[in-house]
Amino acid sequence: MALMVGARVLARNLLRPWSRLPDAVPGRTGPAAGGGDGVRCFGSPRVLVETDPAKGVAVIKLKNPPVNSLSLEVLTEFVISLEKLENDKTFRGVIVTSDCPGIFSAGLDLTEMCGKSQAHYAEYWRAVQELWLRLYLSNLVVIAAINGVSPAGGCLISLTCDYRVLADNPKYSIGLNETLLGIVAPSWFKDTLVNTVGHRTAERALQLGLLFPPAEALRVGIVDQVVPEDQVHSAALSVMARWLAIPDHARQLTKNLMRKPTADRLVKQRDADIQYFLQFISRDSIQKSLRVYLDKLRQKKG
Ligand SMILES: CCCCCCCCC/C=C/C(=O)SCCNC(=O)CCNC(=O)[C@H](O)C(C)(C)COP(=O)(O)OP(=O)(O)OC[C@H]1O[C@@H](n2cnc3c(N)ncnc32)[C@H](O)[C@@H]1OP(=O)(O)O
Numbered sequence: 001m002a003l004m005v006g007a008r009v010l011a012r013n014l015l016r017p018w019s020r021l022p023d024a025v026p027g028r029t030g031p032a033a034g035g036g037d038g039v040r041c042f043g044s045p046r047v048l049v050e051t052d053p054a055k056g057v058a059v060i061k062l063k064n065p066p067v068n069s070l071s072l073e074v075l076t077e078f079v080i081s082l083e084k085l086e087n088d089k090t091f092r093g094v095i096v097t098s099d100c101p102g103i104f105s106a107g108l109d110l111t112e113m114c115g116k117s118q119a120h121y122a123e124y125w126r127a128v129q130e131l132w133l134r135l136y137l138s139n140l141v142v143i144a145a146i147n148g149v150s151p152a153g154g155c156l157i158s159l160t161c162d163y164r165v166l167a168d169n170p171k172y173s174i175g176l177n178e179t180l181l182g183i184v185a186p187s188w189f190k191d192t193l194v195n196t197v198g199h200r201t202a203e204r205a206l207q208l209g210l211l212f213p214p215a216e217a218l219r220v221g222i223v224d225q226v227v228p229e230d231q232v233h234s235a236a237l238s239v240m241a242r243w244l245a246i247p248d249h250a251r252q253l254t255k256n257l258m259r260k261p262t263a264d265r266l267v268k269q270r271d272a273d274i275q276y277f278l279q280f281i282s283r284d285s286i287q288k289s290l291r292v293y294l295d296k297l298r299q300k301k302g
Helices: 005-013 074-088 119-136 152-159 188-195 199-208 214-219 229-244 248-267 270-282 283-302
Strands: 042-043 047-052 059-061 093-097 139-146 148-151 163-167 225-227
Touching: 042 074, 047 074, 059 074, 059 229, 074 119, 093 229, 119 152, 119 188, 119 248, 119 270, 139 152, 139 229, 148 152, 152 188, 163 214, 163 229, 188 199, 188 248, 214 225, 225 229, 248 270, 270 283
Parallel strands: 059 093, 093 139, 139 163, 163 225
Antiparallel strands: 042 047, 047 059
């Protein structure tokens, strides 16, 4: 199933005229539950989009229970939804959040990187690259409303945003914890973190695989604001209003100035990066580490 919605589908969808992109989630078109007049929903089963055209703001809600892992489908649907918003001049900002209670995103889907074919790994990694590039360079103001745990790929998504609001819950943490799994955060994950918190903090955090609880996350700057859990969305909306007060062209050019050199490093060597990923992820030792980690997660319950 996952293979059916991979890079080829992604490429085809991205070239499609807007009107032919995936349609609204059945039953979710029209006023959002609890939303005001004019709030409309579209998106896909795993990536819900609530739009408020009057405000020019959309909310992307990840909904891939139980843990919002970033499967190939999620990555693909996320990119498509983002592109849809980017192409619609009504929208100037998007809030990225989760529909899964207590979990922003468990990061990349480990089952996509374990026991699959080389072709699948390549397709998956290209989709990860694509989402990162799209989010990191988005013309929209992108704000993360982090309403749950946010390890590894979940943290990466947050880091691509222009601003991060984290819910103040001691159960939540955020960071690039790859080393704890026996794997390595790729150079562009590292770059994104360095650009956010600086070299020394990133070096320590990456080597130790640190997952920062809210107060610590704020202190090191991996998030910009920590607020009571029930205020995450309203805080994100307030921040959005401030960012939208800046003329788009000036803000967008400035964002580009700050981020393009980092993005270009990946763009220039995307295929090589995929090959490197393939070599790394196919190693017996890495596959074994991933299997052991997945087994541990599964055994937690039993
Ligand atoms: C050199 C450079 C080259 C490149 C080198 C390669 C670079 C790769 C970079 C990798 C980036 C990543 O994001 S790797 C992913 C890192 N992510 C993590 O470490 C998070 C792991 N998950 C957790 O810690 C927890 O699940 C957590 C999110 C806190 C939620 O805890 P809960 O108690 O609520 O839920 P759990 O019982 O643990 O999980 C529920 C189910 O979800 C599954 N599950 C949990 N996380 C999952 C995940 N990420 N992918 C798939 N499945 C996952 C569990 O196995 C369970 O499956 P069932 O038992 O079957 O129901």
